[in-house]
Amino acid sequence: MSSTPDPRIPVTVNGEARTVPEGYPLLAVLKDLEIDPAEATGVAVAINESVIRRQDWADVTLAEEDTVEIIQAQQGG
Amino acid sequence: MADDVHTNGAVASATDETLTIGDRDFSSRLIVGTSRYPNPQVMLDALEATGTELVTVAIRRVNVEDPAPESHLDLLRRGGYEILPNTAGCYTAREAVLVAQLAREALDTDLIKLEVIGDDETLMPDVEQLLDAAKTLVDDGFTVLAYANDDPITCRKLANLGCAAVMPLGSPIGSGMGLVNPYNLRIIREVVEDTPLIVDAGIGTASDAVTAMELGYDGVLLNTAIAEAQHPVQMAHAMRLAVESGRRAHRAGRIPRRLYAQASSPTEGHVGD
Numbered sequence: 154m155s156s157t158p159d160p161r162i163p164v165t166v167n168g169e170a171r172t173v174p175e176g177y178p179l180l181a182v183l184k185d186l187e188i189d190p191a192e193a194t195g196v197a198v199a200i201n202e203s204v205i206r207r208q209d210w211a212d213v214t215l216a217e218e219d220t221v222e223i224i225q226a227q228q229g230g
Numbered sequence: 231m232a233d234d235v236h237t238n239g240a241v242a243s244a245t246d247e248t249l250t251i252g253d254r255d256f257s258s259r260l261i262v263g264t265s266r267y268p269n270p271q272v273m274l275d276a277l278e279a280t281g282t283e284l285v286t287v288a289i290r291r292v293n294v295e296d297p298a299p300e301s302h303l304d305l306l307r308r309g310g311y312e313i314l315p316n317t318a319g320c321y322t323a324r325e326a327v328l329v330a331q332l333a334r335e336a337l338d339t340d341l342i343k344l345e346v347i348g349d350d351e352t353l354m355p356d357v358e359q360l361l362d363a364a365k366t367l368v369d370d371g372f373t374v375l376a377y378a379n380d381d382p383i384t385c386r387k388l389a390n391l392g393c394a395a396v397m398p399l400g401s402p403i404g405s406g407m408g409l410v411n412p413y414n415l416r417i418i419r420e421v422v423e424d425t426p427l428i429v430d431a432g433i434g435t436a437s438d439a440v441t442a443m444e445l446g447y448d449g450v451l452l453n454t455a456i457a458e459a460q461h462p463v464q465m466a467h468a469m470r471l472a473v474e475s476g477r478r479a480h481r482a483g484r485i486p487r488r489l490y491a492q493a494s495s496p497t498e499g500h501v502g503d
Contacts (some may be wrong), residue, residue: 167291186292195303196292197336202324204331222291224332226303228273229288229316230263230403230453 162217179213195226252373252394263453279466285311316343323363345377353403368392380414389425401432404454408438436472443476
């Protein structure tokens with residue numbers, strides 16, 4: 154085992170509790186969900202109830218206890 | 231607007247003002263949902279048969295366990311439809327406002343069909359939360375189409391808040407029960423004069439849509455009545471005709487109801503007089 158363990162932080166992604174490495178990029182969260190930021194249509198992200206504009210996705214990393222919502226438009230009435 | 235032009239007894243043209251919602255004009259007065267069709271091709275064929283220009287979509291979390299669901303958004307956009315995202319499934323103003331803001335970012339639109347429901351069984355709006363969300367979203371620059379109870383007071387409040395359209399239910403969502411309280415819908419039309427009114431929810435068959443339009447409503451929003459019909463595309467066409475028929479009848483002005491008969495044929499010159 155490494156003497157400097159990778160520090161992990163708790164976050165919530167779409168209602169699911171997860172731990173991610175400190176400084177985990179938002180783009181990595183999207184990749185985990187198989188969302189390609191260049192291709193995905195009808196997708197949006199909010200962290201702690203603030204919408205993150207698409208052009209800012211690459212600049213955002215997660216902080217401890219962040220609540221991330223990633224949504225997609227689907228068929229509905 | 232010009233009156234209908236009659237040629238040899240047939241209506242050659244029937245100009246009507248467009249349905250204006252916010253800064254958008256629609257020639258179709260039918261708004262159609264995109265859920266519950268047997269398959270995507272039936273959905274596309276049905277939407278085309280309705281003649282609609284505005285279709286609703288839902289906003290849902292991307293599933294962590296089963297990512298990248300198939301999106302039909304591209305199909306809808308290729309079909310040329312304007313997209314109306316909804317806030318279905320929201321129980322509080324706070325949730326609905328966040329979903330609306332996410333929808334605006336995801337779809338690059340200020341249109342929002344605002345639904346704030348009180349419980350899962352009735353899917354009836356929670357009026358307190360609905361009004362709160364409507365005010366916040368109107369102030370934030372959204373073009374709000376508010377799904378409402380068939381309550382004249384609530385509908386008037388939503389109109390006064392600046393909603394671009396107020397959409398009272400005919401009966402519970404997906405119930406197909408039609409317009410269960412047409413008298414309330416009439417009163418709503420009288421108290422909400424200047425804001426478009428659309429019957430949203432409960433339409434079961436074409437006659438329900440006709441009745442809504444005859445009551446002076448500006449449009450109809452429906453989904454299940456088409457999507458779950460035995461023949462969705464045929465029902466879609468029927469709904470298009472129903473909305474157009476009801477609209478024309480409303481504009482034409484119906485005769486008053488009379489308790490006793492009134493002869494259509496001349497009352498003078500009967501044989502035997």
